[in-house]
Amino acid sequence: xxxxxxxxxxxxxxxxxxxxxxxxxxxxxxxxxxxxxxxxxxxxxxxxxxxxxxxxxxxxxxxxxxxxxxxxxxxxxxxxxxxxxxxxxxxxxxxxxxxxxxxxxxxxxxxxxxxxxxxxxxxxxxxxxxxxxxxxxxxxxxxxxxxxxxxxxxxxxxxxxxxxxxxxxxxxxxxxxxxxxxxxxxxxxxxxxxxxxxxxxxxxxxxxxxxxxxxxxxxxxxxxxxxxxxxxxxxxxxxxxxxxxxxxxxxxxxxxxxxxxxxxxxxxxxxxxxxxxxxxxxxxxxxxxxxxxxxxxxxxxxxxxxxxxxxxxxxxxxxxxxxxxxxxxxxxxxxxxxxxxxxxxxxxxxxxxxxxxxxxxxxxxxxxxxxxxxxxxxxxxxxxxxxxxxxxxxxxxxxxxxx
Amino acid sequence: xxxxxxxxxxxxxxxxxxxxxxxxxxxxxxxxxxxxxxxxxxxxxxxxxxxxxxxxxxxxxxxxxxxxxxxxxxxxxxxxxxxxxxxxxxxxxxxxxxxxxxxxxxxxxxxxxxxxxxxxxxxxxxxxxxxxxxxxxxxxxxxxxxxxxxxxxxxxxxxxxxxxxxxxxxxxxxxxxxxxxxxxxxxxxxxxxxxxxxxxxxxxxxxxxxxxxxxxxxxxxxxxxxxxxxxxxxxxxxxxxxxxxxxxxxxxxxxxxxxxxxxxxxxxxxxxxxxxxxxxxxxxxxxxxxxxxxxxxxxxxxxxxxxxxxxxxxxxxxxxxxxxxxxxxxxxxxxxxxxxxxxxxxxxxxxxxxxxxxxxxxxxxxxxxxxxxxxxxxxxxxxxxxxxxxxxxxxxxxxxxxx
Numbered sequence: 001x002x003x004x005x006x007x008x009x010x011x012x013x014x015x016x017x018x019x020x021x022x023x024x025x026x027x028x029x030x031x032x033x034x035x036x037x038x039x040x041x042x043x044x045x046x047x048x049x050x051x052x053x054x055x056x057x058x059x060x061x062x063x064x065x066x067x068x069x070x071x072x073x074x075x076x077x078x079x080x081x082x083x084x085x086x087x088x089x090x091x092x093x094x095x096x097x098x099x100x101x102x103x104x105x106x107x108x109x110x111x112x113x114x115x116x117x118x119x120x121x122x123x124x125x126x127x128x129x130x131x132x133x134x135x136x137x138x139x140x141x142x143x144x145x146x147x148x149x150x151x152x153x154x155x156x157x158x159x160x161x162x163x164x165x166x167x168x169x170x171x172x173x174x175x176x177x178x179x180x181x182x183x184x185x186x187x188x189x190x191x192x193x194x195x196x197x198x199x200x201x202x203x204x205x206x207x208x209x210x211x212x213x214x215x216x217x218x219x220x221x222x223x224x225x226x227x228x229x230x231x232x233x234x235x236x237x238x239x240x241x242x243x244x245x246x247x248x249x250x251x252x253x254x255x256x257x258x259x260x261x262x263x264x265x266x267x268x269x270x271x272x273x274x275x276x277x278x279x280x281x282x283x284x285x286x287x288x289x290x291x292x293x294x295x296x297x298x299x300x301x302x303x304x305x306x307x308x309x310x311x312x313x314x315x316x317x318x319x320x321x322x323x324x325x326x327x328x329x330x331x332x333x334x335x336x337x338x339x340x341x342x343x344x345x346x347x348x349x350x351x352x353x354x355x356x357x358x359x360x361x362x363x364x365x366x367x368x369x370x371x372x373x374x375x376x377x378x379x380x381x382x383x384x385x386x387x388x389x390x391x392x393x394x395x396x397x398x399x400x401x402x403x
Numbered sequence: 404x405x406x407x408x409x410x411x412x413x414x415x416x417x418x419x420x421x422x423x424x425x426x427x428x429x430x431x432x433x434x435x436x437x438x439x440x441x442x443x444x445x446x447x448x449x450x451x452x453x454x455x456x457x458x459x460x461x462x463x464x465x466x467x468x469x470x471x472x473x474x475x476x477x478x479x480x481x482x483x484x485x486x487x488x489x490x491x492x493x494x495x496x497x498x499x500x501x502x503x504x505x506x507x508x509x510x511x512x513x514x515x516x517x518x519x520x521x522x523x524x525x526x527x528x529x530x531x532x533x534x535x536x537x538x539x540x541x542x543x544x545x546x547x548x549x550x551x552x553x554x555x556x557x558x559x560x561x562x563x564x565x566x567x568x569x570x571x572x573x574x575x576x577x578x579x580x581x582x583x584x585x586x587x588x589x590x591x592x593x594x595x596x597x598x599x600x601x602x603x604x605x606x607x608x609x610x611x612x613x614x615x616x617x618x619x620x621x622x623x624x625x626x627x628x629x630x631x632x633x634x635x636x637x638x639x640x641x642x643x644x645x646x647x648x649x650x651x652x653x654x655x656x657x658x659x660x661x662x663x664x665x666x667x668x669x670x671x672x673x674x675x676x677x678x679x680x681x682x683x684x685x686x687x688x689x690x691x692x693x694x695x696x697x698x699x700x701x702x703x704x705x706x707x708x709x710x711x712x713x714x715x716x717x718x719x720x721x722x723x724x725x726x727x728x729x730x731x732x733x734x735x736x737x738x739x740x741x742x743x744x745x746x747x748x749x750x751x752x753x754x755x756x757x758x759x760x761x762x763x764x765x766x767x768x769x770x771x772x773x774x775x776x777x778x779x780x781x782x783x784x785x786x787x788x789x790x791x792x793x794x795x796x797x798x799x800x801x802x803x804x805x806x
Contacts, residue, residue, distance in 0.1 A: 032620070169776045172601075173611070174601050214571030310571075
């Protein structure tokens with residue numbers, strides 16, 4: 001790659017470094033914890049669904065042949081008992097009798113139809129008999145065992161992103177665990193001697209480390225798992241030790257911030273460039289400096305230290321891969337008319353922070369400065385200005401990326 | 404309300420019971436745990452952003468007046484030192500000198516512009532001087548302290564659903580905690596003597612409780628918090644004790660499944676109807692039986708016991724309110740042509756499980772039976788057939804609700 005690469009070139013390079021993440025290891029998780037995860041294999045139901053023949057209505061279980069004439073003239077049957085949706089085996093139904101039955105209760109042996117209570121009248125002393133007003137055919141209002149699924153059938157295919165309705169099917173099948181794809185294990189490393197823990201008293205020249213918490217949150221929002229979060233000062237040995245520790249912790253990907261521009265004390269560049277990393281400029285603003293490497297086989301993607309640049313870089317270069325692996329939708333790109341005219345720098349793709357105004361137009365929030373983190377927070381989209389465009393009039397349509 | 408109410412009537416009744424949930428209590432959470440939560444008040448930055456005047460580029464900090472003629476003829480200045488992005492206060496810049504400066508490093512007192520390294524050449528022995536090739540005005544490549552935000556300014560407004568970019572702004576402001584709206588606290592109660600823990604050996608007449616895990620997952624997916632999950636057999640005293648325990652646990656809403664149809668052993672009906680609950684039929688299929696009550700001031704919404712009916716009922720009657728409170732998007736309703744003709748029952752709104760086929764048409768999955776939980780899992784939408792429609796031809800457009 002050349003010293004200054006295009007957004008597409010860098011995106012493609014990062015994508016190739018991350019291509020190994022697609023083949024996911026699997027893990028078993030409790031059904032109750034599986035919301036949003038993705039099934040790793042077909043899920044078999046160990047039982048039939050429903051597990052036994054049961055009534056679809058409150059009513060009377062009968063032999064259809066005993067009530068075949070009921071529509072012409074009511075048929076009165078003695079009520080031999082009652083079956084609730086409860087454990088235990090109901091007694092078989094004797095010919096010429098009915099049993100009161102509840103929704104979901106087992107249909108007794110011998111019965112082959114259920115007459116809904118609305119199609120009956122009480123009869124006899126103390127409701128000891130029932131008058132059947134409507135003939136019902138064999139099978140009416142009876143849910144056969146296995147009519148949803150036979151034991152051993154697949155209740156879920158592989159590759160399903162689990163919502164509550166999938167967990168309902170798994171739990172109804174008596175399953176307690178599901179084999180799902182592991183989330184991608186990511187480490188986040190902030191570099192810079194000027195960084196302190198947010199909330200700590202700031203000395204001269206010190207700033208709170210925003211990238212640690214914000215990149216970790218961005219990783220989680222993209223459906224991956226943060227296995228380690230660290231902050232290292234500008235010291236190559238410490239950074240090396242941290243990358244080794246991340247690898248030890250099972251990280252499959254490390255995201256660094258800072259340490260990749262052209263000055264001195266560029267710790268990510270110093271450590272990784274001799275190992276073959278690409279550290280250079282991408283024709284974009286903000287976020288020009290970028291780095292990408294494999295460290296002992298583990299991809300390390302280096303973002304600039306500025307939080308706005310780091311968030312944008314994550315969104316452009318890493319989030320698409322993580323979201324695809326986690327089964328999450330890609331960021332939507334929406335064409336919108338500009339609320340105001342704007343100027344841009346030739347030769348760089350500009351990503352301006354913006355929001356949709358009340359007229360559905362894209363307006364710029366806070367100008368192009370990459371340090372405007374409060375402005376980023378006030379944005380809900382990025383306005384994309386292509387490399388060869390230096391001026392746009394109000395009303396011209398631009399592509400916007402939803403945040 | 405009448406004995407059989409419309410979908411809209413019941414939805415509106417449930418909404419009114421849940422209206423008290425909108426006024427949320429607040430809680431303080433760590434910034435690192437605040438992803439997806441909603442700010443409860445304006446968030447002030449205790450510090451200016453950026454906290455100190457710093458360089459936007461790697462280059463040389465100078466007095467603009469010293470380099471005013473550089474574009475006409477290069478100006479050579481002795482390099483008095485170097486400032487990195489690191490703790491400590493840099494020495495003031497003496498007139499007629501330059502200091503090497505890194506991106507993000509403090510601009511020394513006396514300097515008012517930064518000349519990017521690309522616009523300079525090394526000069527003198529050992530780079531002891533620098534040749535400035537381009538004039539730079541005061542302020543060029545200097546980020547003033549507070550240019551993003553002054554100390555005490557709001558970094559986030561109230562009502563923001565926190566994404567990683569908002570957490571970046573909060574952490575950059577040195578904040579460690581954020582005041583957010585509490586999630587709605589929900590208890591989930593499965594009723595039915597036939598229910599056993601999923602995974603337990605099934606005796607005759609027993610089925611795994613699917614609603615516990617699935618309604619809890621649906622609650623979480625709607626952005627609320629499950630504070631208690633229980634299963635009770637058909638015993639009014641046990642259900643009463645469970646509702647009291649849920650209230651004790653701080654539940655603001657209880658969702659029950661089962662126990663509301665017209666048979667005997669309808670435990671939810673038996674407990675709540677004497678206390679003024681509405682328990683009746685809604686003109687819909689599946690999910691006809693429904694209940695809604697306030698128990699000691701706490702809303703209790705009762706769904707049918709069948710998992711398909713329970714999931715659908717949650718989606719129609721409770722999810723919209725919970726999603727709105729949690730700042731999550733409503734389910735999208737999309738008109739689609741039908742893949743095949745279908746027939747429906749007059750007088751009930753039918754919600755058929757379906758999916759979008761490869762031609763973008765809605766096809767029915769698994770028929771109208773409310774017990775078809777595997778079919779629900781295979782669906783990605785609900786096909787809505789209005790009450791007064793009994794037949795639809797292939798190609799006719801229906802409303803579908805995305806799952």
